[in-house]
């Protein structure tokens with residue numbers, strides 16, 4: 630595995646065709662300050678443009694936290710104007726990453742940490758993972774999508790309970806609620822997420838990106854429009870070399886060699 634020179638808060642390790650991005654601020658439980666989120670968005674953008682990378686795993690350094698939320702020390706004195714104008718540009722960039730993204734969560738995923746995990750397309754959690762939206766305990770509320778993505782994922786009543794009480798739920802409970810794809814023994818979340826990433830990275834890259842795009846559209850579009858959207862992407866894949874290769878290989882009883890073309 631080739632390691633990139635460490636930046637201030639984010640580490641990128643390539644294991645083509647996957648990459649592992651690590652939030653590296655363990656002394657503050659990977660609390661998300663603005664510089665960190667900007668650096669994370671830069672790292673993810675760069676990997677998203679890199680054709681050799683077909684799936685990205687996002688995790689937190691140390692075994693205590695994926696991320697314990699936005700940086701409270703940094704936020705404490707901010708004005709409403711600052712928060713309304715500058716605060717979420719980097720989050721929007723993360724939201725637009727087209728490459729499938731898997732969050733590997735060990736320990737706390739709270740507030741912005743839980744919201745960041747929900748920016749991923751799948752979540753693998755260690756048994757010691759804890760999810761929650763404790764913003765209400767600080768006199769604020771979710772700001773990076775928690776009220777919207779949680780509600781769409783776990784439903785109104787559970788989302789209300791988490792966001793109105795600030796309580797934390799275990800990985801098992803989050804899994805039973807459909808927030809987590811799989812729960813693994815403590816400390817094995819990264820290995821398991823990497824295995825899953827390699828499974829995804831084996832697929833035709835364009836088909837995987839279009840699939841991600843279509844599934845995310847289901848959150849935004851009425852069914853009729855979503856079905857049309859899906860059909861257009863489906864048809865477009867018939868312009869790809871990988872569609873010809875995938876079907877040729879099936880009929881020849883061979884393994885396909887996808888190229889992302």
Ligand code: CAA
Pocket residue numbers: 656657658660661697698699700701702737739740741742744763764767770771772773
């Ligand atoms: N912001 C800044 N620093 C944080 C932090 C955060 N969100 N979470 C933890 N830290 C820091 C602590 O201040 C502490 O630093 P020092 O050693 O310098 O004192 C260090 O990380 C270790 O934390 P604790 O000593 O508190 O560790 P603990 O094991 O006793 O408790 C915890 C762990 C329950 C997660 C506790 O740290 C905690 O409650 N953290 C805050 C969680 C939170 O409220 N998150 C939501 C933030 S708001 C938000 O995210 C808004 C949004 O939607 C965008």
